[in-house]
Amino acid sequence: MRRCFDLARKGAVKAAPNPLVGAVLVYNNRIIGEGYHAYYGGPHAEVNCINSVAEQDQALIAQSCLYVNLEPCAHFGKTPPCSHLVVASGIKQVVICNKDPFEQVNGNGIDYLQQHGIEVRCGILEQEGLQLNKVFFTNIIKKRPYIYLKWAATSDGFVGNSKQRISISNRLHKLWMQQLRSQIPSILVGRNTVSIDNPLLTSSYATAQQATRIVIDPLLKLDLQASVFNKESNTIIFNYLKNEIQEHLKWVRLTEEQPIPNQIVDYLHTQQISAVLIEGGPFTLNEFIKSDLWDEANVCVSKASLKEGIKAPILKKERCINTFKLKDNNIAIYKHQDNQFI
Numbered sequence: 001m002r003r004c005f006d007l008a009r010k011g012a013v014k015a016a017p018n019p020l021v022g023a024v025l026v027y028n029n030r031i032i033g034e035g036y037h038a039y040y041g042g043p044h045a046e047v048n049c050i051n052s053v054a055e056q057d058q059a060l061i062a063q064s065c066l067y068v069n070l071e072p073c074a075h076f077g078k079t080p081p082c083s084h085l086v087v088a089s090g091i092k093q094v095v096i097c098n099k100d101p102f103e104q105v106n107g108n109g110i111d112y113l114q115q116h117g118i119e120v121r122c123g124i125l126e127q128e129g130l131q132l133n134k135v136f137f138t139n140i141i142k143k144r145p146y147i148y149l150k151w152a153a154t155s156d157g158f159v160g161n162s163k164q165r166i167s168i169s170n171r172l173h174k175l176w177m178q179q180l181r182s183q184i185p186s187i188l189v190g191r192n193t194v195s196i197d198n199p200l201l202t203s204s205y206a207t208a209q210q211a212t213r214i215v216i217d218p219l220l221k222l223d224l225q226a227s228v229f230n231k232e233s234n235t236i237i238f239n240y241l242k243n244e245i246q247e248h249l250k251w252v253r254l255t256e257e258q259p260i261p262n263q264i265v266d267y268l269h270t271q272q273i274s275a276v277l278i279e280g281g282p283f284t285l286n287e288f289i290k291s292d293l294w295d296e297a298n299v300c301v302s303k304a305s306l307k308e309g310i311k312a313p314i315l316k317k318e319r320c321i322n323t324f325k326l327k328d329n330n331i332a333i334y335k336h337q338d339n340q341f342i
Contacts, residue, residue, distance in 0.1 A: 001097055001129075003034070003067075004022035004023060005125075006022065007022030007024070007035070007036040008022035008036050008037070008069055009132070010022075010036050011039065013207060015037050015038065016040065016185055016275075017136070017272045017273075017274040018040050019070055019133045020037070020069075020136070021036060022034075022069055023035050023048070023066060023068040023069075025050065025061065026066075032061075033049045033053040034049055035047065035048025035051070041078045044082050045068060045082075047079070049066070050085065065091070065094070068094065070096070070129070071096050071105055071109045071110055071122070074109040074111075075104040081109070082109070087113065087116045093118065094118055094121075095122075096123075097123070098126060098129040098130060101141055134339075135274050138341060139269070143269055144266070144269050145265055145273055145274055146274065146276075147276055148275065148276070148277045148294075148296050148298065149289070149298070150177065152168040153299065153301050154168055155302065157311060158307075158309040158312060159280070159281070159309070159310050159311070160196075160281075160310050161306070161308075163196075165198075168302050170326065170327055172329070173326045179203070182211075184275050185275055185276075186211050186212040186268065186273050186275065186276045186277070187201045187276070187279055188213075188277065188279065189281070189284065190281050190284035191216060191218070192281050194217075195222065200227045200228065200230070200232065202232050212234050212273060213233055213235040213236070214235070214268075214276065215238070218238075218239055218240050218254070218260075220237070220239050220241055220242075220251075231247075233248070234248045234250070237249065237250070237251045238267075240254050241253065260287060262291060282311065282312065292317070292336075294315075295336050296333065296339070297315055297333070297335075298332075299331070299332045299333075300331050302330075317338065319334060319336075320332055320333070321335050
């Protein structure tokens with residue numbers, strides 16, 4: 001099953017908003033086939049696994065056990081149902097990590113396999129599987145993107161000042177965040193962050209399309225010459241004044257009826273944007289924290305001291321799940337206490 005996880009991770013960049021899935025076919029303790037879901041709309045892991053079996057091993061498929069980290073699908077979508085293929089292949093044993101909560105699957109794949117005489121075991125390394133597909137499970141069960149928070153603070157609890165950009169984290173932390181950016185489909189900042197820092201919000205590690213950039217600019221006060229509006233990626237601007245599309249820029253109008261964070265995550269979900277990294281500033285981060293809309297927080301604390309300035313956000317309902325050092329920066333990863341997928 002852990003080999004399934006390793007294979008599944010290979011689809012991390014292109015599979016979204018679909019889940020990460022790997023499959024392994026084993027005959028008499030020998031792997032004869034492997035596959036993973038490589039890109040959205042492409043063949044599923046089970047298909048690639050069965051198709052990978054060498055010609056001399058084809059006769060062994062029906063005598064083999066299929067391991068897969070997510071329940072085989074049972075519906076016709078962009079591809080035919082994988083559960084039908086498994087039955088047609090003659091496989092008699094299937095071991096599954098997690099049940100698929102998607103309403104058109106949700107046990108139907110397992111039922112189909114069992115109805116056709118296949119022995120099914122489910123729940124193997126279940127918690128590790130939930131962690132692997134934390135984004136997918138959040139999308140399906142909570143009907144919103146997976147929400148990462150990120151900030152860097154000084155040892156005395158400040159993130160900067162309102163007049164100029166101040167670099168707090170070190171080069172290693174910046175490189176680590178560049179890698180994280182490359183794995184998340186959207187990055188969000190507020191108006192003040194654009195005004196003070198003029199960030200690009202792109203990643204030098206991105207191998208496919210850059211993440212969608214998201215800016216909150218309620219009264220459209222930002223200069224469109226700012227770096228975040230260039231053509232390196234698409235940018236969504238949430239505001240109170242207009243809905244409009246111009247090439248790579250899209251303005252989405254907010255209402256006064258709901259908190260801004262709720263409207264944003266609802267909109268991103270309708271656009272199948274599976275996850276969002278909120279990079280600041282502190283006002284924006286605190287708004288999401290107050291709305292109880294976050295799943296994971298990456299907090300960097302440096303040895304630097306400012307003595308005054310803008311206070312760092314304060315988490316609520318947090319639980320620290322990991323700490324490590326990047327030279328003189330202390331990194332802490334927190335999860336929301338209600339997040340059952342980590």
